[in-house]
Amino acid sequence: MWPDLWTVVGEADRARWDFAPLERVGPLRFGMSPQEAIAAMEVRGFTSDAVSQVGKVGPFEQLRTRFRAADAPMYRVDVVAYYLGSKGLTCVVADALSGPQVSLDGIRLVGRLPSELSAELGAYLEGSGREASFTAEGDIGSEELGMIPRAQRAGDILLTRLVLGRPDDWANTMDDCIPADEWRLN
Numbered sequence: 001m002w003p004d005l006w007t008v009v010g011e012a013d014r015a016r017w018d019f020a021p022l023e024r025v026g027p028l029r030f031g032m033s034p035q036e037a038i039a040a041m042e043v044r045g046f047t048s049d050a051v052s053q054v055g056k057v058g059p060f061e062q063l064r065t066r067f068r069a070a071d072a073p074m075y076r077v078d079v080v081a082y083y084l085g086s087k088g089l090t091c092v093v094a095d096a097l098s099g100p101q102v103s104l105d106g107i108r109l110v111g112r113l114p115s116e117l118s119a120e121l122g123a124y125l126e127g128s129g130r131e132a133s134f135t136a137e138g139d140i141g142s143e144e145l146g147m148i149p150r151a152q153r154a155g156d157i158l159l160t161r162l163v164l165g166r167p168d169d170w171a172n173t174m175d176d177c178i179p180a181d182e183w184r185l186n
Helices: 034-043 114-127 180-184
Strands: 016-020 046-048 052-057 060-069 079-084 088-094 101-104 147-154 157-165
Touching: 034 046, 034 060, 034 079, 034 088, 114 147, 114 157
Parallel strands: 016 101
Antiparallel strands: 046 060, 052 060, 060 079, 079 088, 088 157, 147 157
């Protein structure tokens, strides 16, 4: 029997994380080494695969770690962390189907209908005097906050997969900060 790859974890069953823009996502602080991230996630009940190299960005080696809840099926990936050489953790991705619910000032950012999140996030950005950015797919994000929600398939519907990053001095924009693997996922 095939596993149900489209199962969406209920809101009450998701880990709860807060987001401090350009600083941290739950237990993951931008700039952490892969070993520090693995240790921080283990404390929160997540297990990981081996750190793997996924490419190069200029002179920097790009690494990735995939995390899942310790009691989750082996094929599930709840969080993906990307690292860039000596810069450490530069990008965190929360899966739409099973990732932690990441919140920003009370706004739930993960596993939502893209149109609903776009409306709420757009109002928040306007109300706080921040500029919205738009992805090629038409989703609203924020360069200033280091966040780009992406649409991820969940069977016959789309839900928001959250991509958070900190470009610092090595990337010109959030789009440049997002690893190629994430642009291919839908």
